[in-house]
Amino acid sequence: MSHDHPYGKPVNVLKFTDTKQVLIDKAELEKMFDHQEVKNRKVVVFSIIGAFRRGKSFFLDYCLRFLYSHYPSINNLNNPLDNQQDWMGNGEEPLSGFTWRSGTKRDTTGIIMWSDVFLHTLELTGEKIAIVVMDTQGLFDNETSPADNSRIFALGTLISSIQVLNLVGIIQEDQLQYLQFATEFARFAAADSQGLGGKPFQNLLFLIRDWSNPDEFEFGTEGGDHYLKDVLKVKSDQKPELRSVRQFISSSFEQINCCLLPYPGKTVARVKTYDGRWSKMDEEFKEELQKVIEHLLLPNNVILKKINSKDLKGSEMKEYIDSYFQLFQS
Ligand code: GDP
Numbered sequence: 001m002s003h004d005h006p007y008g009k010p011v012n013v014l015k016f017t018d019t020k021q022v023l024i025d026k027a028e029l030e031k032m033f034d035h036q037e038v039k040n041r042k043v044v045v046f047s048i049i050g051a052f053r054r055g056k057s058f059f060l061d062y063c064l065r066f067l068y069s070h071y072p073s074i075n076n077l078n079n080p081l082d083n084q085q086d087w088m089g090n091g092e093e094p095l096s097g098f099t100w101r102s103g104t105k106r107d108t109t110g111i112i113m114w115s116d117v118f119l120h121t122l123e124l125t126g127e128k129i130a131i132v133v134m135d136t137q138g139l140f141d142n143e144t145s146p147a148d149n150s151r152i153f154a155l156g157t158l159i160s161s162i163q164v165l166n167l168v169g170i171i172q173e174d175q176l177q178y179l180q181f182a183t184e185f186a187r188f189a190a191a192d193s194q195g196l197g198g199k200p201f202q203n204l205l206f207l208i209r210d211w212s213n214p215d216e217f218e219f220g221t222e223g224g225d226h227y228l229k230d231v232l233k234v235k236s237d238q239k240p241e242l243r244s245v246r247q248f249i250s251s252s253f254e255q256i257n258c259c260l261l262p263y264p265g266k267t268v269a270r271v272k273t274y275d276g277r278w279s280k281m282d283e284e285f286k287e288e289l290q291k292v293i294e295h296l297l298l299p300n301n302v303i304l305k306k307i308n309s310k311d312l313k314g315s316e317m318k319e320y321i322d323s324y325f326q327l328f329q330s
């Protein structure tokens with residue numbers, strides 16, 4: 001289901017057609033990144049990626065709710081909420097934003113950006129920043145080929161400053177191998193624009209949904225980081241290929257974190273007509289959801305997009321996106 005939002009809409013900036021062509025919506029990218037309020041600001045690109053129907057858009061829509069209550073945006077220059085602690089708002093309000101649905105048929109493949117861009121001036125430095133939100137659709141489903149999957153993943157990694165990798169249950173060995181494969185692809189594509197030295201990509205957050213083992217590792221980011229450390233630990237008795245996967249991933253991202261979220265409750269997980277309102281979430285899930293969103297999106301926590309250790313402005317970012325997209329058109 002899709003609910004109209006007063007200030008923005010999802011725009012499919014890159015999509016794969018049935019005939020395997022890549023279509024890019026340059027006009028929409030220009031509207032966002034060359035906007036007079038955005039082109040000279042440093043940008044944050046907040047992205048989520050992962051298999052279809054795992055609560056990605058649902059999560060992003062709550063991120064939008066947070067962002068609208070904390071920041072003005074190009075389509076809503078009014079000051080945000082006075083009472084920002086209550087950003088979750090009314091518990092009976094249906095969720096709106098990125099399309100999300102229960103069901104088994106996906107709607108789009110490719111990269112989708114929220115048309116509205118959030119604006120902020122950092123208190124400490126006076127720097128003006130812009131926050132762009134990105135959703136990725138159709139990864140790891142039956143209809144998307146492995147080649148397309150890694151192309152989408154690589155693009156998401158190249159463009160974002162925070163990449164949320166949304167997984168269910170646990171981090172599996174084959175997912176780490178896949179991550180290495182896609183990241184190699186991205187490093188290859190980035191070779192021209194990345195200098196030597198330093199790590200090519202920025203923040204990666206493993207977001208684990210329906211975590212069922214809180215006795216061993218607690219919900220939230222601290223428990224998550226402990227769990228991740230355990231998963232990424234290079235052990236002497238490991239098979240060499242598993243060891244190299246771990247080393248490769250650690251050497252590709254500046255920072256890697258993890259957050260463990262509880263099961264959201266039966267209504268969220270199973271009811272076909274559920275509209276996203278938080279009154280139907282399990283209390284524990286709601287609390288952890290709030291905490292991780294604040295952890296990621298409060299002004300002092302957002303991560304600016306850097307290429308070659310240089311912060312990128314909106315207009316420069318658009319050039320990069322154009323050139324990366326073109327790499328994938330052939
Ligand atoms: P996407 O395809 O990954 O973007 O998934 P959606 O955001 O469209 O959500 C798919 C379904 O998962 C919806 O019915 C949501 O209510 C449900 N959902 C959202 N979050 C969670 C979660 O943490 N766990 C479970 N089990 N289901 C969830």
Ligand code: MG
Nearest residue numbers: 056057099100
């Ligand atoms: Mg979605």
